[in-house]
Amino acid sequence: MTISFSQQIFNRVEPVWQSYLTHPFVKGIGDGTLDKAKFIHYMKQDYIYLIEYSRLFAIGASKANDLSTMTLFGELLHGTLSFEMDLHRQYAEKFGISAEELEATEPSATMTSYTSYMLSQASLGGVENTIAAVLACAWSYNYIGKALAENPSSKEHEFYGDWVNTYSSSEFTELVDKCIQLIDQIGKTASPETKKKLEDIVVNTSYYEYMFWDMAENITMWDVPVTV
Numbered sequence: 001m002t003i004s005f006s007q008q009i010f011n012r013v014e015p016v017w018q019s020y021l022t023h024p025f026v027k028g029i030g031d032g033t034l035d036k037a038k039f040i041h042y043m044k045q046d047y048i049y050l051i052e053y054s055r056l057f058a059i060g061a062s063k064a065n066d067l068s069t070m071t072l073f074g075e076l077l078h079g080t081l082s083f084e085m086d087l088h089r090q091y092a093e094k095f096g097i098s099a100e101e102l103e104a105t106e107p108s109a110t111m112t113s114y115t116s117y118m119l120s121q122a123s124l125g126g127v128e129n130t131i132a133a134v135l136a137c138a139w140s141y142n143y144i145g146k147a148l149a150e151n152p153s154s155k156e157h158e159f160y161g162d163w164v165n166t167y168s169s170s171e172f173t174e175l176v177d178k179c180i181q182l183i184d185q186i187g188k189t190a191s192p193e194t195k196k197k198l199e200d201i202v203v204n205t206s207y208y209e210y211m212f213w214d215m216a217e218n219i220t221m222w223d224v225p226v227t228v
């Protein structure tokens with residue numbers, strides 16, 4: 001029996017995604033013990049990450065070969081700018097940080113490297129490269145959200161509960177399922193060489209996801225002795 005392309009990709013990245021679940025930052029969101037200073041660093045870096053990520057959806061829409069793909073990228077673009085970033089704006093408000101301040105966040109090395117990688121991959125190829133570049137981010141967040149939601153108290157936590165609820169929600173799961181369907185559609189006609197290239201993009205972005213959790217946990221910016 002042949003397995004779908006998304007299943008083939010999942011089998012390859014699953015060990016990396018499992019490692020997110022034991023990462024102290026992710027565990028801290030799940031059990032509510034995460035230090036607020038770490039979360040603030042994450043939220044600010046993630047906010048500017050999502051601005052770059054939105055550009056990725058716009059590239060996907062411009063490269064789409066059919067209306068349903070274009071519509072999905074349009075939905076993802078709107079969803080990110082309006083709903084996902086609103087989660088960050090609401091969290092920021094609790095800390096007295098304005099939307100303008102969030103937007104003016106200085107980019108860290110990991111954020112810069114991760115978004116630059118995705119944008120270059122998306123710019124280079126056809127729409128399939130963009131689909132591969134967005135897959136791990138959206139899918140792995142849903143994977144983490146659902147895993148954390150297995151412990152019902154994580155959804156009720158007064159501070160981190162909103163995070164868990166957002167990424168484990170049925171609306172978000174539906175959006176991720178559409179991305180999975182897109183990659184499966186690509187997998188039906190792509191050559192083995194193209195599939196290998198796309199799989200590698202998902203593996204690399206999965207590594208970057210781990211690095212992003214680590215950047216947040218250790219509150220790092222640039223790993224140099226002095227910044228000017």
Ligand SMILES: Cc1ncc(C[n+]2csc(CCO)c2C)c(N)n1
Pocket residue numbers: 046049050053076079080084137138141209212
């Ligand atoms: C580092 C990082 N990786 C993934 C996501 C999650 N995410 C990014 S775009 C998108 C799709 C729809 O909004 C989702 C779920 C994040 N926030 N930050």
